Amino acid sequence: MNIEEILEKIDDMLDAAWAMPLSGGKVVVDAERMRNLIDAIRANMPSEIRQAKAIVVDRTEIINTAKKEAEGIIRTxxxxxxxxxxxxEIVVQAQEKANEIQIQTQKRARDMRKTAQEFTDDLLRQTEETLTQQIAQVRQARQSIRNAHPAKTVEPSEQG
Structure with missing residues (x-):
């Protein structure tokens, strides 16, 4: 018997079954006979259907494996x-730090140049003041010498 014949017997069995009153179309069937017919269907099921079931199971496993691999790839x-x-971020932070150090170094260099210029200017000012005082003293000393020994001029009448 093939599956079509078994399904036809099930259909005939349902048509011949006693209908339960007020049950909305429910019928009473011989459960043992129904199970035997279902077992016969399973036994006569073509190998393609069994293979299709196996493929469905494999497909589910393949999909689950693919999902796990995809999740792993995404996580990685x-x-x-x-x-x-x-x-x-580390590179950006390092560049920012380097820029900050460069700015600080340039500021320190400007400050040091300014301090050196101020120091040099102050030193030259002090030297100028000292030299000015010493020149004034030299002039005063020369003037004192001139005043202390006026040059004698010889009169023409005294020459002779």
């Missing part, structure tokens, strides 16, 4: 992205 990609972003 996210970790790599975080690592790269972290490295980029």
């Amino acid at each position: 990609a996210e970790e790599r992205r975080e690592h790269i972003l972290s490295r980029e």
Whole structure:
């Protein structure tokens, strides 16, 4: 008997079954006979259907495996992205720190040049004041010498 014949017997059995009153179309069937027919269907089921069931099971396993692999790939990609972003952040922070150090160094160099210029200017001013005082003293000393020994001029009448 093939599956079509078994299904036809089930259909005949349902048509011949006693209808239960007020049950909305429910009927009473011989459960043992129904189970035997279902077992016969299973036994006569074509191998393609069994293979299709196996493929469905395999498909589910393949999909689950693919999902797990995809999740792993996504997780790995996210970790790599975080690592790269972290490295980029470190580079950005290092560049910012380097810029800050350069700015501070330039400011310190300007301050040092300004301090050196102020020191040099102050030293030259003090030297100028000292030299001015010494020149004034030299002039005063010369003037004193001139005043102390006026040059004698010889009169023509005294020559002779």
